[in-house]
Amino acid sequence: MSNNAADNTADDSMTILDHPVTRQEVMAAFLANDIADGEILQVGAAMPVGEVAVRLAHFHHGPNMELIFIGSRMNVAHLHTLPTPEFGWDRRTVRWAESYWDTGHRFDRVKDWGNRVFFIGGVQVDPHGNTNLIGVGDDHRHLRFRGPGSVGTSTLSTLVGRYYIVLNSHSARTFVPRCDYVSAFGWGDGHPEARRRLGLPGGGPKYCVTPLCVMDFTDDTKHLRLKSVHPGVSVDEVVANTGFELVIPSGEIPTTPVPDPEQLHILRTRADERGALRR
Amino acid sequence: MSHPQRRERIVSEAEAASWVSDGMTIAIGEPGPMAVIRQLVRRGVKDLTVVGSGVALDLLIAAGCVRKTIAYYVGGGAGGAVAPSFRRAAEAGEIEVWECEEGIVAAGLRAAAQGLPFLPWRGGLGTSLPDVNPDLKLMTDPIRGETLIAVPAIEVDVAFLHAAHADAYGNVQHIGGPGWLDLFLYRAADRCAVQVEKIVANEDVRANPAATTIAGVDGVIRAPWGAHPFYSRGWYVQDRAFTRLYVDAATAAAQHGDRGPLEAFLTTYCIEPETHADYLERVGVRQLLTLHEY
Numbered sequence: 042m043s044n045n046a047a048d049n050t051a052d053d054s055m056t057i058l059d060h061p062v063t064r065q066e067v068m069a070a071f072l073a074n075d076i077a078d079g080e081i082l083q084v085g086a087a088m089p090v091g092e093v094a095v096r097l098a099h100f101h102h103g104p105n106m107e108l109i110f111i112g113s114r115m116n117v118a119h120l121h122t123l124p125t126p127e128f129g130w131d132r133r134t135v136r137w138a139e140s141y142w143d144t145g146h147r148f149d150r151v152k153d154w155g156n157r158v159f160f161i162g163g164v165q166v167d168p169h170g171n172t173n174l175i176g177v178g179d180d181h182r183h184l185r186f187r188g189p190g191s192v193g194t195s196t197l198s199t200l201v202g203r204y205y206i207v208l209n210s211h212s213a214r215t216f217v218p219r220c221d222y223v224s225a226f227g228w229g230d231g232h233p234e235a236r237r238r239l240g241l242p243g244g245g246p247k248y249c250v251t252p253l254c255v256m257d258f259t260d261d262t263k264h265l266r267l268k269s270v271h272p273g274v275s276v277d278e279v280v281a282n283t284g285f286e287l288v289i290p291s292g293e294i295p296t297t298p299v300p301d302p303e304q305l306h307i308l309r310t311r312a313d314e315r316g317a318l319r320r
Numbered sequence: 321m322s323h324p325q326r327r328e329r330i331v332s333e334a335e336a337a338s339w340v341s342d343g344m345t346i347a348i349g350e351p352g353p354m355a356v357i358r359q360l361v362r363r364g365v366k367d368l369t370v371v372g373s374g375v376a377l378d379l380l381i382a383a384g385c386v387r388k389t390i391a392y393y394v395g396g397g398a399g400g401a402v403a404p405s406f407r408r409a410a411e412a413g414e415i416e417v418w419e420c421e422e423g424i425v426a427a428g429l430r431a432a433a434q435g436l437p438f439l440p441w442r443g444g445l446g447t448s449l450p451d452v453n454p455d456l457k458l459m460t461d462p463i464r465g466e467t468l469i470a471v472p473a474i475e476v477d478v479a480f481l482h483a484a485h486a487d488a489y490g491n492v493q494h495i496g497g498p499g500w501l502d503l504f505l506y507r508a509a510d511r512c513a514v515q516v517e518k519i520v521a522n523e524d525v526r527a528n529p530a531a532t533t534i535a536g537v538d539g540v541i542r543a544p545w546g547a548h549p550f551y552s553r554g555w556y557v558q559d560r561a562f563t564r565l566y567v568d569a570a571t572a573a574a575q576h577g578d579r580g581p582l583e584a585f586l587t588t589y590c591i592e593p594e595t596h597a598d599y600l601e602r603v604g605v606r607q608l609l610t611l612h613e614y
Contacts, residue, residue, distance in 0.1 A: 086393065086395060087395060087401070111499060111500070112499050112500065113496075113499075127557070127558065127560070128397070128550075128551065128557075128558045129350075130350070130351075130496075130497070130499045130500070130551070130553065131551070131557065131558075132496055132551070132553045132554065132557070132613050133557070133613060133614070135496055135553070136496070138496075141496070141497060141498075141499065147426060147501070147504075148423050148426050148427075173448075175419060175448065175452070176410075181417075181419070181452040182413050182416075183411065183412070183413045184410065184411050185411070186407075186411070187402060187406070187407045187410040187411050187417075188401075188402060189393055189394055189395045189396075189401055189402045189403075190391055190392050190393045190394055190419075190420075190421075191392060191393075191419075191420070191421035191422075191447075191449070192392055192393040192421070192422060193392065193421065193422035193423060194421065195421040195423065195424065195443045195444040195447050195449060196421060196422060196423030196424070196441075196442075196443025196444065197423075197443070198443075199442055199443040199444070199445065200442070200443065222447075222448040222452065223446070223447045223448045224421065224447055224448070224449070225447065226445065226446035226447050229446055235446075236446075239445050239446045239467070240442070240445065240466050240467065241442070241445060241446065242442075
C-alpha cells in the first residue's frame with residue numbers, strides 16, 4: 042500500500058501487477074463494486090478515479106452499463122480496453138461512442154436520469170454532503186480562492202439517481218462545517234426530506250470517497266459517517282484531517298477492501314492501462 | 321443575360337474578428353476557435369462579455385479583452401484546477417463572474433434562441449447560485465406551483481466555433497460532434513462564424529446532408545490547425561507542451577506578478593502574427609505533425 046513509487050523496489054522480473062496497490066486504486070475498486078450492471082454512468086472532467094471506476098465495473102461485471110464521458114455515450118463491453126482521455130472529448134476515447142447525447146439536445150431528456158450515476162468533486166464539502174466548486178471567501182466579488190466553477194454539478198446533483206463525492210485529497214480545508222458557497226445540493230441542512238421539499242427528483246450523494254476513507258450518511262440527520270478506512274490509514278488520521286465532527290460508529294471500523302486479483306488484473310491491464318491511478 | 325450567383329460566405333479570421341466591437345457579448349465554443357481568438361487579442365478588443373470555458377477564455381482574460389464571464393467551468397487544462405488568469409482576475413474583482421452552471425447556461429441560451437425572456441430550470445435549486453447571481457430569480461411556476469429558477473435569456477452578438485468541414489455556403493459538418501454546448505451557442509447568437517479544418521465542395525455536403533450539423537452560418541473561416549493548441553476531432557489532439565507554455569506564463573503573471581513571460585507569449589503568438597498562417601509558422605510544422613490522433 043503506497044502512494045509513493047519510491048517504495049516500489051522494482052526489479053526486472055516485476056510486472057505491472059506487482060506494483061503496490063495505491064489508495065486511488067482502492068477508491069476506484071470500492072466505487073466499481075457499488076455500481077450495478079445496467080446503470081448509466083456519467084463521468085465529467087478531471088475525475089480520474091471515476092474514469093477508472095466505471096471502466097472497472099463495466100469490464101468486471103457490467104456488460105449492460107452505459108458510459109457517458111462528457112457527452113459521448115457508449116457500451117464497450119466487447120473491447121479489451123478503453124483508454125482514459127488526456128483531455129475532455131479526447132477522440133481516442135470518444136471514437137467508441139454510439140451517440141453524442143449533447144449534440145444539441147443536452148438536458149432535453151432528463152426524465153430517465155434516475156438511472157444515472159455521477160461523480161462530483163469539491164473545493165469544500167460540508168457535513169451534509171453539500172459541495173462547493175465556486176470558491177472560498179466571504180465576498181463573492183473578491184474571493185480568497187476562485188474555484189473552477191460549478192461545471193454541470195448543480196443540475197446533475199438535482200437529477201441523477203445517486204452520486205458519489207470523490208476527492209483527490211482529504212483535509213480540514215476541504216471538509217468544513219459550512220461551505221462558503223454551495224454549487225451542488227447534497228442533503229441541505231441534513232433533514233432526510235430536504236431534497237424532497239425542494240422538489241429535487243434525484244437521490245442525492247450516497248458515499249464520499251477520499252484517499253483516506255469511505256464515508257456514508259446517517260439516516261436521520263444525513264450527516265457524514267465513517268464507513269471504512271483504507272489500508273494503512275487510522276481513524277485518528279481521518280478525524281484529524283476532517284474539519285467537523287465526523288460520526289464514528291462504535292466498534293471496529295472496517296478496512297476498505299483492496300481489489301481482488303481478478304479486479305486488479307482488469308484494473309491494471311484494461312481499466313487503467315495508462316496508469317493514471319498509479320502516479 | 322448573366323446567371324445570378326449564390327454568395328459564398330468564406331471570410332478571413334481577421335474579417336470575422338472585425339465583427340466584434342468593444343463591449344459586445346461573444347460566445348466561444350469547444351474546442352476554442354483560436355485563429356479568431358488570437359485576432360481579437362491582436363486587435364485589443366475590450367470589455368467583452370464572453371460565454372466560454374477553459375484555457376481559451378483564460379487567454380482572452382490574460383490579454384485584457386474581458387469584462388464579464390459567463391462560464392460554467394474554467395479549468396486549468398494542462399494541470400491546474402483553475403485557469404490562472406481567470407482565477408487572478410476574479411479574485412481581484414477585475415472581471416465580473418456571472419456565476420452559473422452548465423444546465424443553467426443551456427437554459428439561458430435556449431431562451432435566447434427561442435426569443436423568450438427566460439426559461440425555467442430546476443438544477444441549482446438549494447444552491448448559492450441565485451444568491452451570488454441576482455439575475456437568476458426564484459419563481460413560482462404558474463402551472464404546478466413548484467419553485468424553479470428563472471434563467472434570463474443569454475443573448476449573444478457573435479458566436480465563434482471550430483469544426484471539421486464546411487462548404488463555402490456555411491453548411492457545417494463536424495467529425496465526432498459537435499460537443500459541449502456549441503449548437504446552443506450558435507442558436508443563441510445573432511451571427512455565427514465557424515472555423516474549419518477544410519472547406520469542402522458543396523457536392524461533398526450534398527453527398528451526406530444528414531451529417532450537416534449547422535446549416536447556413538454567416539461566415540466560414542479556412543483555418544487548418546485553427547484550434548491549436550487545443551484538439552480538433554478527426555484531425556489532431558491537444559498540444560500539451562504548448563498549452564503548458566501558456567499556463568506557466570499566465571501562472572507566473574497571476575501568482576508572482578511577473579508579467580514578462582505572459583507578455584512575451586501574447587506578443588509572439590497573438591499580436592505579431594498577422595494571419596493564422598503566420599502563427600502556424602511560429603509553432604512550426606514539426607510540432608504540428610506530432611499531434612496526430614492515432
